[in-house]
Amino acid sequence: MSPIRRGRAKVKAPTAAELGDRTTALSLALVSGADELDPTGVDESRRVLDRAHERLTIAGDHTVVALAGATGSGKSSLFNALVGEPIAAIGARRPTTAKPTAAVWGHSDASELLDWLHVDARHVVGSARSEGPARPDGSEGSGSEGADGLEGLDGLVLLDLPDFDSRELSHRREAERILELVDMFIWVTDPQKYADARLHDEFVSLMAHHDAVTLAVLNQADRLDGTAVKALRQDFTKLLEADGIHDASVLATSAVSGAGVPELKQRLANAVAGQAASRQRLNADVVAVARRLRQGVADGEPYVGRLDRTQLDASLARAAGVPIVLDAVARDYRREAFAHTGWLYARWTRGFAADPLRRLRLDRTGGRPAIPVDIDGSDVRAVLGRSSIPAPTPSAVSGVELATRSFVTDASEGLPVRWAQAVEEAVAHGDGSLADALDQAVVGTSLRARRPVWWLLVNVIQWVLGLTAALGMIWLAVLWVLGLLQIPAPETPAVGVLPVPVLMLGGGLLLGVLLGLLSRWWAKVGARRRKAVVGKRLFEAVAHVADERLLIPIDEVLDRHRQTREHLDRVLG
Numbered sequence: 001m002s003p004i005r006r007g008r009a010k011v012k013a014p015t016a017a018e019l020g021d022r023t024t025a026l027s028l029a030l031v032s033g034a035d036e037l038d039p040t041g042v043d044e045s046r047r048v049l050d051r052a053h054e055r056l057t058i059a060g061d062h063t064v065v066a067l068a069g070a071t072g073s074g075k076s077s078l079f080n081a082l083v084g085e086p087i088a089a090i091g092a093r094r095p096t097t098a099k100p101t102a103a104v105w106g107h108s109d110a111s112e113l114l115d116w117l118h119v120d121a122r123h124v125v126g127s128a129r130s131e132g133p134a135r136p137d138g139s140e141g142s143g144s145e146g147a148d149g150l151e152g153l154d155g156l157v158l159l160d161l162p163d164f165d166s167r168e169l170s171h172r173r174e175a176e177r178i179l180e181l182v183d184m185f186i187w188v189t190d191p192q193k194y195a196d197a198r199l200h201d202e203f204v205s206l207m208a209h210h211d212a213v214t215l216a217v218l219n220q221a222d223r224l225d226g227t228a229v230k231a232l233r234q235d236f237t238k239l240l241e242a243d244g245i246h247d248a249s250v251l252a253t254s255a256v257s258g259a260g261v262p263e264l265k266q267r268l269a270n271a272v273a274g275q276a277a278s279r280q281r282l283n284a285d286v287v288a289v290a291r292r293l294r295q296g297v298a299d300g301e302p303y304v305g306r307l308d309r310t311q312l313d314a315s316l317a318r319a320a321g322v323p324i325v326l327d328a329v330a331r332d333y334r335r336e337a338f339a340h341t342g343w344l345y346a347r348w349t350r351g352f353a354a355d356p357l358r359r360l361r362l363d364r365t366g367g368r369p370a371i372p373v374d375i376d377g378s379d380v381r382a383v384l385g386r387s388s389i390p391a392p393t394p395s396a397v398s399g400v401e402l403a404t405r406s407f408v409t410d411a412s413e414g415l416p417v418r419w420a421q422a423v424e425e426a427v428a429h430g431d432g433s434l435a436d437a438l439d440q441a442v443v444g445t446s447l448r449a450r451r452p453v454w455w456l457l458v459n460v461i462q463w464v465l466g467l468t469a470a471l472g473m474i475w476l477a478v479l480w481v482l483g484l485l486q487i488p489a490p491e492t493p494a495v496g497v498l499p500v501p502v503l504m505l506g507g508g509l510l511l512g513v514l515l516g517l518l519s520r521w522w523a524k525v526g527a528r529r530r531k532a533v534v535g536k537r538l539f540e541a542v543a544h545v546a547d548e549r550l551l552i553p554i555d556e557v558l559d560r561h562r563q564t565r566e567h568l569d570r571v572l573g
Contacts, residue, residue, distance in 0.1 A: 013276030014283045016056070022286050023052050025570040029293065033564030036418040038296050045289040051181065052282045058116060060108045063277045064157045065268060066100075066178055069188035070196060071163040074219040077255035078188060079103070079160040082265060087123045088160045098171055100161050100178055105272075106154035117181055119159065152269035165198055183278040184271055186215040186264075191228075194218055194236045204243045215251065215267060216240060222254035290571035297565045298414050304555045307410050312550070313543050315403040319396045320438035320545075321389035322538045328356035329447055329534045330527040337523035340451075341458040343516035344466030361388040362447060389439065400434075404550065411554045419561050426553035434549050441541040447534050452526060458519050462512055469508025475501035 014022070027049060034042050069075035076088035083103045101121040104110045114122055161178050162171035179185055189199060218236055221229050233250045240250070251267075253260030271277045317323075332355070339350050392400075408427055412420035479501065482489040493500045 013274065013280050016279065019052070019056075019279050019283050019286070022283065022290075022571045022573075023049055025567045026286055026290055029290070029564050029567035029571070032560045032567065033293075033297065036296070036416075036422050036561070037293050037564070038418075041289060041292045041296070045293060048282075048285045048289050052286065054116060055181075055278060055282060058113050060110060060113060060155075061275050062104075062108065062110050062113050062155050062157050063184060063272045063275065064113065064117070064159065064182040065184045065186060065271070065277075066159040066161050066182040067186050067188050068161050068164060068175060068179060069219075070165045070190075070193045070199060073163075073188050073190045073193060074255050075163070075188040076160055078217070078219055078253060078261070078264075079158065081255040081258065081261050082158060082268070083123070083125055085123070085125070098162055098168070100159050100174065103156075103158045103160075105156040105158075108155060110157050113157065117159075117178065119178075125153075153265070153272055155275070156268060156272045158268075165196070183281045184214070186217055188217045188219050189236075190220040191218070191224060191232055194232060195239055204240065204245070214245075215264070216249070217260075217264065218250050218252045220254060220256075221252040221259055222257045286571060287573075290568050294565075294568045294572065296416050296418065297561065297568060298416060298419070299565070301415065301558045301561045301565075302411050302413055304411060304551050304558060307407065309407065309543075309546065309551075312403045312407045313539065313546060315396070315399040316438060316546055317539055317542045319392040319400045319435070320442050320538075320542055321392070322442065322535070322542065324389055325360065325362065325442060325447075325538060326531050326535050328360055328362070330531045331356045332447075333527040333530045334520075334523045337452075337455065337519065337526060340455040341462065341516065341519035341523065343512045344462045345512070346516065357447060359388065362443065389442065392435070407550070408554070411558065415561065419557065422557045423554055426557050427550045434545070437545045437549055438542060441545045442538060445534075445537050445541045449530055449533055454522070458515065462515060465508045465512040465515065467508075468504050469506075469512065472501045472504025472506075472508060476505060 026045060030037070030042060030045055030049075067075050067079050079088045079101070080086050087103055088101050099121055100117075100119045101123070102110075102114055102117075102119045103123050103125050104114075105125045110122075114120075159178060159182065161175045162168075164172055164175040166172050166175075187199070187204060189196070193199065216236070218229070218233055224232065229252050233252055236250045251260055251264060253264055255261070335350065335353055335356070339347060342350075404427060408424050412423040415423065479489055479492065495503055
């Protein structure tokens with residue numbers, strides 16, 4: 001059981017596969033959300049991932065434990081007591097420890113690991129046992145590790161770090177560097193400095209998320225009686241809980257008397273036997289940076305497909321000149337209807353009316369002309385199919401801006417500031433590309449529809465009536481000429497009192513005019529229908545532009561947000 005958090009120490013250590021899954025998920029989160037996540041957190045996450053990759057690729061099952069403490073806490077003495085040899089220098093002059101010193105248990109080579117840690121001072125425990133070095137208590141060393149109960153420490157790499165409160169800045173930085181790399185650290189303090197603010201504010205509280213791989217030691221317990229030691233342990237425990245380490249427990253030791261050292265060795269042996277301290281440390285680092293990044297991601301994101309886009313599409317349609325085009329389509333329908341169903345002898349007046357679609361440079365088929373080889377640069381836009389639809393009015397432009405801003409606000413609702421800015425930047429269209437895209441959408445939309453059948457029927461009738469009137473007029477003209485020449489004419493048939501030629505002329509003209517008026521009224525109805533059909537096509541074209549230029553870019557940002565959130569949640573389990 002960990003002496004810091006009993007409750008959380010029972011959590012099962014992550015397997016190599018679980019740790020690999022979490023590092024992969026964190027990497028994917030950085031890929032999908034690096035531009036919108038906190039830059040400092042991203043940099044820290046990348047360092048953690050690099051460190052995890054480097055640590056996991058180093059051969060050997062070693063557990064790196066660091067003794068960290070303030071000046072005069074007896075850290076080096078405790079290191080020597082654990083090693084069983086006077087490896088670390090001890091003296092009255094402070095600071096004593098300038099460079100980290102390593103003690104390695106077991107026969108597995110730890111050179112690659114120590115090179116990665118940049119620790120040059122190394123000692124293999126047991127390598128010089130035959131020389132019988134003196135122990136802290138004055139006894140001679142034997143050749144058997146079992147005599148000291150150290151047979152369970154094979155694979156342990158113990159580091160004696162420089163004092164983190166050293167007056168030498170390089171010493172403090174070296175201690176901080178090593179603490180970022182080791183698998184397990186032991187906070188060593190003494191009765192005078194156990195409440196030191198630097199220990200708690202700059203180290204313990206910041207490393208609180210590493211509770212599974214942390215030990216707390218109150219050293220130099222031999223200077224106090226049992227009651228005082230108990231009181232200080234309780235006070236130290238409360239300070240650790242205030243640092244964020246709940247259910248904390250403190251181990252009292254003495255490098256002079258050896259009190260607590262066997263228990264500390266046993267806990268080190270437990271950590272080494274599990275061979276999980278490195279994974280616990282790396283897992284704690286990965287989870288910590290993921291938790292920090294998760295603060296910059298919302299718990300959900302809007303679904304673009306469900307947002308109300310009515311105002312957006314309507315404003316874009318106005319800016320694209322769709323109402324103007326539809327009005328031209330209706331007038332063009334009435335013009336073409338008159339050409340097919342109007343009074344036969346009035347159709348020639350159609351030539352005086354301008355083609356409304358041609359004036360807007362719109363092709364009924366929605367096609368675009370080919371580009372001539374010798375075209376002038378000034379005519380490129382015209383040949384490429386740029387219409388002559390009037391530019392949108394300031395009110396139409398403002399309507400697009402307002403609708404776009406409203407849609408972006410809905411799409412970024414609940415998102416953190418960086419993600420909301422990314423959504424807004426995704427729809428930036430100040431370069432005029434949106435206006436060109438809308439115009440090309442209108443130009444490329446077919447304005448043609450199937451010619452109504454009634455046009456053909458009315459046209460046939462109008463021709464029959466027109467020819468009948470013409471024949472009647474010719475018949476009357478012949479009779480008039482024969483009368484002038486006093487040539488006897490055959491008897492003219494009549495219907496009642498009206499001669500047939502008069503009926504043909506009058507009936508053909510009158511019925512033709514009446515049918516033309518009726519066709520003109522019916523053409524208005526048809527124009528509204530044609531306007532509705534073409535309007536649907538134009539609105540779909542404008543909606544397609546909105547999808548490409550606005551919705552899809554927004555959806556890409558929201559999709560990256562979703563991926564980042566899911567990856568970070570996967571890291572956090």
